[in-house]
Amino acid sequence: MQVDTIKNGIVIDHITAGKGMKIYNLLGLDSLECSVAFIKNAPSRKMGKKDIIKIDADIVVDTAILGFVDPDVTVNIIKDNKIVEKKTIELPEKLVDVLKCKNPRCISMTEQELPHIFTLADKENRVYRCLYCETKA
Template structure:
């Protein structure tokens, strides 16, 4: 398989195999008017299999989404065909409208206009809790 290199844009690498489409949707990449390559199950010496997303445009990434999904993801910024920056997203302290509270008694279940806000309460175990009801976010809440 041959995927062209990008001239100016972003490469999101070391995505856990199978999470590429989820990230594509959460970042709302379908709204972009540029070339985007989603490579699934590419071989990786580091993690076995991985997904890769190549975006042939320079735009503002939602690092909170990427940090929440997996702070081990690698983000490469490409300018004039050269990588100018390589970094990992950080685990965000707060998430707003990235995940939803599943507690039926939470105010966010009743009031539709209220933002779903979660705060990081345990960095080591990556635990987030709703700021309104303290319910623990689960991985399937994305």
């Protein structure tokens, strides 16, 4: 399958197959006016298959979201058809308004104006916990 290259924009590559749509939704890419290509199950020598997202605009993506969903992705910044920067992603220490706590007893469930904050509790197992009630994400 062939998808046009982009002139100025961002390619999120090496997304674990199956996680692309979650990233697409959490980054809110559906609200962008520019062209966005979402490629599912693209063949990959390294990974077998992978998902790819190409965004045809010079926007800033929330690397905390990428790090949380799939820290193995690479983000390529494209300028004038060339990759000018390759970013690797790290697990973010804190996620703000990315997830909502599922604990019905959590204060964030009743006080609507509170930011939903999760902190990295266990790096090895990629476990995040709600700042307020410590429930696992």
